[in-house]
Amino acid sequence: MDEVSPERELEAFFGPRPPDPQPPEPLGIVVGGGLSEGLLVKLDRRTVIEGLAVGRYVVVRGQTGRRFFSMVTDVQLEALNPLIQKSPPDTSDPFINRVYAGTAVFGQLEISPMLVLDQDASEPRPVKTVPAHFTSVYPASEEEVALIFGEEEREGFFHIGEPLEMEGTHVALNLERFVERSAGVFGKTGTGKTFLTRMLLAGLIKEDVAVNLVFDMHNEYGWKGQTEARQEVKGLRQLFPGGEISVFTLDAASSRRRGSKVDAVVRIGYDQIEPEDVDSLSSLMALSDVQVGALYFLQRLLGPSWVARLLDEDDPLAELDAALERGTIHGGTLGAIQRKLGMFRRFEFLRAQVSEDPVRQILDHLDRGRNVVLEFGRYGNSLEAYILVANYITRRIHEHYVQRTEAALGTREGEPRPLVITIEEAHKFLDPAIAQHTIFGTIARELRKYNVTLFVVDQRPSGIDPEVMSQIGTRVTCLLDDETDIRAVFSGISGGASLREVLARLDTRQQALIMGHAVPMPVVVKTRTYGTPEFYAALGVDEEATPKEVLERNRSLLRGSAEDAAGI
Amino acid sequence: MSNKDLQVGRVLRASTQGFAIGCMVMQPEIPSFGAFVRADAQTSDEAIYGLIYDVSMEDDPFVRQLIGADMPEEVVLDNREIRQIPIEVRVLAVGRGRNGRIRHCLPAQPPVTLDWLYQCSVEEVRAFTERLDYFRLVLEARDVPTDELLAASLRVAAAARPESEREAFLISAGRELVRLMAGDPTRLENLLHRLRV
Numbered sequence: 129m130d131e132v133s134p135e136r137e138l139e140a141f142f143g144p145r146p147p148d149p150q151p152p153e154p155l156g157i158v159v160g161g162g163l164s165e166g167l168l169v170k171l172d173r174r175t176v177i178e179g180l181a182v183g184r185y186v187v188v189r190g191q192t193g194r195r196f197f198s199m200v201t202d203v204q205l206e207a208l209n210p211l212i213q214k215s216p217p218d219t220s221d222p223f224i225n226r227v228y229a230g231t232a233v234f235g236q237l238e239i240s241p242m243l244v245l246d247q248d249a250s251e252p253r254p255v256k257t258v259p260a261h262f263t264s265v266y267p268a269s270e271e272e273v274a275l276i277f278g279e280e281e282r283e284g285f286f287h288i289g290e291p292l293e294m295e296g297t298h299v300a301l302n303l304e305r306f307v308e309r310s311a312g313v314f315g316k317t318g319t320g321k322t323f324l325t326r327m328l329l330a331g332l333i334k335e336d337v338a339v340n341l342v343f344d345m346h347n348e349y350g351w352k353g354q355t356e357a358r359q360e361v362k363g364l365r366q367l368f369p370g371g372e373i374s375v376f377t378l379d380a381a382s383s384r385r386r387g388s389k390v391d392a393v394v395r396i397g398y399d400q401i402e403p404e405d406v407d408s409l410s411s412l413m414a415l416s417d418v419q420v421g422a423l424y425f426l427q428r429l430l431g432p433s434w435v436a437r438l439l440d441e442d443d444p445l446a447e448l449d450a451a452l453e454r455g456t457i458h459g460g461t462l463g464a465i466q467r468k469l470g471m472f473r474r475f476e477f478l479r480a481q482v483s484e485d486p487v488r489q490i491l492d493h494l495d496r497g498r499n500v501v502l503e504f505g506r507y508g509n510s511l512e513a514y515i516l517v518a519n520y521i522t523r524r525i526h527e528h529y530v531q532r533t534e535a536a537l538g539t540r541e542g543e544p545r546p547l548v549i550t551i552e553e554a555h556k557f558l559d560p561a562i563a564q565h566t567i568f569g570t571i572a573r574e575l576r577k578y579n580v581t582l583f584v585v586d587q588r589p590s591g592i593d594p595e596v597m598s599q600i601g602t603r604v605t606c607l608l609d610d611e612t613d614i615r616a617v618f619s620g621i622s623g624g625a626s627l628r629e630v631l632a633r634l635d636t637r638q639q640a641l642i643m644g645h646a647v648p649m650p651v652v653v654k655t656r657t658y659g660t661p662e663f664y665a666a667l668g669v670d671e672e673a674t675p676k677e678v679l680e681r682n683r684s685l686l687r688g689s690a691e692d693a694a695g696i
Numbered sequence: 697m698s699n700k701d702l703q704v705g706r707v708l709r710a711s712t713q714g715f716a717i718g719c720m721v722m723q724p725e726i727p728s729f730g731a732f733v734r735a736d737a738q739t740s741d742e743a744i745y746g747l748i749y750d751v752s753m754e755d756d757p758f759v760r761q762l763i764g765a766d767m768p769e770e771v772v773l774d775n776r777e778i779r780q781i782p783i784e785v786r787v788l789a790v791g792r793g794r795n796g797r798i799r800h801c802l803p804a805q806p807p808v809t810l811d812w813l814y815q816c817s818v819e820e821v822r823a824f825t826e827r828l829d830y831f832r833l834v835l836e837a838r839d840v841p842t843d844e845l846l847a848a849s850l851r852v853a854a855a856a857r858p859e860s861e862r863e864a865f866l867i868s869a870g871r872e873l874v875r876l877m878a879g880d881p882t883r884l885e886n887l888l889h890r891l892r893v
Contacts, residue, residue, distance in 0.1 A: 208874070208878040212881045223870070223892060224885065226867050226870075230871075231875065
């Protein structure tokens with residue numbers, strides 16, 4: 129009797145094994161450069177230069193089995209002799225063209241080596257040396273990308289997109305690391321910041337690495353959003369119908385109109401407002417330093433209801449008479465403060481008295497692991513309202529986190545869940561003039577000491593305080609045009625200069641450069657498309673199923689199908 | 697290896713850099729500019745390879761006198777075929793071979809006077825032009841029309857190959873020329889154009 133090997137048996141069943149794939153052709157060879165300025169690669173004449181784009185990954189296979197993972201940072205056309213560029217040959221002759229291509233004229237890449245993988249190692253390390261002359265350079269394979277970024281199936285990893293020119297290869301972002309430091313999404317208007325942010329938030333919620341508080345300025349995260357083509361996409365609440373998301377609103381009427389189901393309406397009492405809350409608005413309200421100083425003085429004299437009393441035109445403010453007489457406070461200053469605080473009357477969410485404490489409510493949800501989206505409704509158009517509320521809530525939540533973390537004395541038990549606070553128009557909060565004394569500046573600077581990190585979304589990173597910017601660990605950057613903005617996102621990133629070209633050449637949509645703490649090396653990705661049935665399916669949402677279908681399916685599960693019955 | 701049909705002539709004078717030979721009759725294709733030739737050295741079993749870079753015919757006093765005369769056709773033929781002064785063929789030494797191994801360098805010794813010089817066969821030309829290192833010897837030679845000589849020799853080498861391989865051969869030769877002559881792009885382009893003629 130013939131012994132059949134298990135391998136043969138499998139082959140008989142599945143058919144012969146496909147031949148091993150051919151090793152890829154090298155793109156070219158290393159001809160010069162260095163660790164700091166990047167390597168120069170002379171392209172092989174068979175390599176089509178038009179097929180190479182900045183931001184693409186390549187691998188230099190060194191002589192000792194080491195693999196140097198690098199990113200293409202520039203593509204150049206070179207000539208052996210500069211005279212050839214001045215007086216080009218007769219290109220109508222295909223023979224001359226073929227002779228010149230790759231010899232007299234050739235393509236050259238600048239690549240920036242970033243990680244190195246030793247022959248038998250499984251973890252790449254930062255690069256500290258360069259490969260020798262004439263080492264071959266290959267396009268990076270799918271396995272190599274997975275080796276660098278980790279498998280998306282691993283816990284805490286989320287598929288965010290595909291590397292350039294590598295369709296079907298998934299880049300997974302390490303979300304555990306993403307929330308360890310503050311993170312930012314930058315890009316000029318219309319580059320897809322909101323979609324990218326919503327996708328990242330969906331990842332954070334799905335992988336349950338942190339609890340989120342989103343200050344949803346334009347009502348795009350909670351229930352539903354819109355593409356630029358006015359197509360509706362599901363918001364976080366629809367993506368996670370299992371109670372992971374709570375939606376709070378400042379403007380119940382607007383939420384109702386949009387069909388957004390809200391858990392609570394946020395109302396803030398005048399008596400809950402402290403001078404620090406108004407201080408954060410000082411630049412928007414054009415409050416001078418003297419006026420800001422006077423706020424604290426007024427609160428001390430007038431008590432907790434100081435704002436209500438200042439706004440009440442019938443209140444004689446008798447406590448202030450002595451101070452006005454002594455000149456401790458100037459009448460003009462008082463009048464200016466009263467006029468400027470008058471803006472609060474337009475905000476209906478501010479009430480003289482409120483029964484419930486909105487911060488307590490939000491904290492309750494966060495403590496239960498529910499992510500909170502605060503919709504601003506019509507107040508989203510008012511930067512003053514956005515900044516006031518975001519500061520008001522964040523300051524108190526941060527205080528609470530500080531107390532709890534200190535009470536836990538550094539032990540993991542009893543520590544609050546890591547919290548990520550998402551703010552839009554971040555440069556208004558983190559402006560160099562105010563970042564020193566607003567809560568967001570504090571959170572960004574103290575890292576995750578108290579388990580709170582920021583997730584900032586902004587189109588003008590140059591407006592953010594450089595000190596805060598340098599603390600932003602992971603930067604997800606869509607296209608930026610402005611030179612100062614580009615400089616700002618690269619501040620504090622080593623090797624940033626070589627990536628400038630990559631950033632300036634991103635597509636206007638669905639492309640982003642990710643760099644910093646959460647990725648082992650910078651990567652340009654074509655981001656996943658949000659809102660497609662595949663995306664919903666990947667997050668476990670069955671878009672097609674109507675309630676009736678779900679009912680039907682569940683019934684059949686309970687009762688068993690007709691075939692089962694027949695079998696019995 | 698010697699083939700009487702491919703005899704070009706006998707060595708008149710020689711140096712390691714090149715030699716002159718004399719032949720009595722002009723045959724079709726022999727001798728021709730840019731052709732590969734071979735002399736078998738007498739003192740060793742080495743073959744010396746060269747490229748014909750000049751073919752010249754000098755007059756003699758009798759021909760001078762004949763110019764003015766009205767001569768019959770047989771006298772003209774007689775003076776062409778049975779010459780008093782031989783046709784002089786100049787050869788640039790570009791390689792040496794021993795036991796089938798060819799190297800593109802100057803020979804250790806030149807051929808000696810009255811050695812036979814043979815035109816290389818198609819197979820020899822192909823074997824010799826497997827590598828193209830002889831370009832440098834040609835380009836560095838003095839008093840030789842180097843560009844014309846290279847172009848002519850490459851056309852000969854291409855013709856020695858099957859039709860399907862000629863283009864690829866000329867392109868690889870062109871690329872070698874680019875490496876050597878990148879300093880003078882105009883001259884390079886002219887030379888490349890001449891490979892096609």
